[in-house]
Amino acid sequence: MGDSLFLTFIGPPSCGKGTQSELLKRTYNVNHMSTGDLLREVIRKKTQKGKEIQKIISKGGLVPDRIIMDLLEEKLKVTNLQAGALFDGFPRTIDQAVGLDHVLGGRQRRLTAALNFEVDFHEIIKRVTGRRIHPASGRIYHTTYKPPKTPGIDDITGEPLIQRKDDTLEVLQQRMEVFNKTVSPIKEFYKAHNLIININANKSPDLVFEEITEKLATLGITKTF
Numbered sequence: 451m452g453d454s455l456f457l458t459f460i461g462p463p464s465c466g467k468g469t470q471s472e473l474l475k476r477t478y479n480v481n482h483m484s485t486g487d488l489l490r491e492v493i494r495k496k497t498q499k500g501k502e503i504q505k506i507i508s509k510g511g512l513v514p515d516r517i518i519m520d521l522l523e524e525k526l527k528v529t530n531l532q533a534g535a536l537f538d539g540f541p542r543t544i545d546q547a548v549g550l551d552h553v554l555g556g557r558q559r560r561l562t563a564a565l566n567f568e569v570d571f572h573e574i575i576k577r578v579t580g581r582r583i584h585p586a587s588g589r590i591y592h593t594t595y596k597p598p599k600t601p602g603i604d605d606i607t608g609e610p611l612i613q614r615k616d617d618t619l620e621v622l623q624q625r626m627e628v629f630n631k632t633v634s635p636i637k638e639f640y641k642a643h644n645l646i647i648n649i650n651a652n653k654s655p656d657l658v659f660e661e662i663t664e665k666l667a668t669l670g671i672t673k674t675f
């Protein structure tokens with residue numbers, strides 16, 4: 451088995467998985483795969499499949515496992531796994547967790563850890579409602595916590611930022627319901643494999659990042675940069 455870093459994140463909507471992925475990607479020089487981003491890419495192509503996915507996401511439901519596994523396999527075909535990878539927003543079902551094991555095992559790789567982000571609901575509400583994104587790059591901002599230099603404008607390209615359609619209180623409730631229903635078996639699955647690392651995600655991004663890197667260091671994983 452290779453020693454590259456392979457992490458998955460377990461956590462409620464807007465707990466900071468994407469934000470930490472950006473920091474971890476740069477620090478450990480690993481690939482970042484967000485199933486949410488992959489799905490939004492399909493939606494942008496406006497195909498029939500994209501329309502079906504959009505319908506599910508806008509109601510806060512889970513996209514079928516078959517679609518998710520196909521997207522992941524496609525992405526892995528063009529990814530150098532030697533560098534390791536962060537699986538952001540994946541797995542969300544036991545079938546996906548088992549699928550990930552097979553996908554990695556088939557490539558002589560295995561998961562290093564499953565980071566379990568713990569964050570209070572009132573904080574999730576603030577993070578969801580204030581989030582703004584630059585769709586083309588996936589850059590993440592927050593109106594209060596991480597404001598762009600000019601409100602509503604991407605710092606790098608000068609293009610407009612958008613609010614995700616599923617970042618409303620109404621859809622958040624549904625996303626939380628789905629998360630609460632599905633998270634226990636996934637946690638149990640990774641506990642049984644001794645892979646769970648709990649992270650207090652209520653703190654600032656820098657402090658959350660510090661906790662993650664400290665806990666990874668106890669596994670012998672050191673920063674690349």
Ligand code: AP5
Nearest residue numbers: 463464465466467468469485486513539577581592654655
């Ligand atoms: P996805 O895009 O994965 O959404 P999510 O899991 O709900 O996570 P988010 O993207 O909302 O948040 P995040 O945790 O990345 O937080 P972020 O760093 O942006 O999935 C969307 C939908 O796609 C799902 O609902 C489902 O329908 C479908 N889907 C996706 N994957 C699937 C799968 N595997 N199977 C089936 N369906 C799937 O941070 C949020 C905000 O908070 C930002 O503004 C950020 O600046 C701010 N922030 C972050 N960290 C902090 C901090 N520590 N302190 C203060 N502010 C912070």
